[in-house]
Amino acid sequence: MADMSNLGEVLNVDRLVHEPARFVVMMHLFVVEEADFVLLVRQTKLSPGNLSSHMSKLEEAEYVQVTKRFVGKRPQTIFRLTPKGRTAFIDYRRTMTGALDVPVGDGKR
């Protein structure tokens, strides 16, 4: 049974994680140690420009750590979720799971 007091928390949910594209990116970084830009583009199906803009926001919030390096002549940008980002993702997931864990039946009242 859902805890109704949890619904208040939904209003204060972390908007940075709440945005669908950022949520998907954070979910991908949550399950691996690190991944580069190319992998995230391919896995999330976001456009490079879109992903780049979301990663900047996550970096500003110190949710992801960014490392740039060269492999031969090719630039490689590697992202890793910081402990702060990991905690934010876990908190968001806990709040939303709690709020949505309501038996809905057939949707009729």
Add this chain to the structure above:
Amino acid sequence: MNPTGISGPQDVERKIFESFWDDGLIDIIVGLGLGLIGVTWILSVPVLGILVPIALVPVWAIARRQISIPIAGYVKFSRERSEDVHRTSVILIITGYVVLVSVGTLYVFARSAGIGSDLLSRLVVGVPALTIAVLVLLSRFLFDMPFRTLGYSIMVLSVSILGMVSGLDPAYQFLAIGGGFVAVGSVLFRRFLLSDRKFDEPT
């Protein structure tokens, strides 16, 4: 309705892990390895078969670094996943070794005792390929290897049964199986190369 079929972090991780093998390189390398083992048997130097994985694993690692990562991207999996892969690899190697040694011992014992030697000879011919079929099948369930491994295990099992029925030398069975892996891997590799999307990384 969830069109992706993904319901949580574990599914996302599994999807990333499965797509890690989409380049077809592992299929080509495994196929070449099995084919080369077959060749060492034909040339009556089976002991050289031990060198095949030692030689091919670095080739796979270099090809992956040079060809696949620039297209598919780089990922470092969690420590749990890495440990799981390592543990499972050891289990698969030991299983393969135990099966082959057990069958070999049984065969030698039965032959020396003169028990059904004709039937045994026929069955033993298919055992190496049967072992590969079991290992490939196990890799799907223990490793989360891609779905196509089920197709491979059916293909290898069929070759094994054909070998038992026709008495085809295991060396030629391995050549046929290796050819199958290389053919499928080549198709996947071509598709993978065609999926390359050029874009600039953020500066």
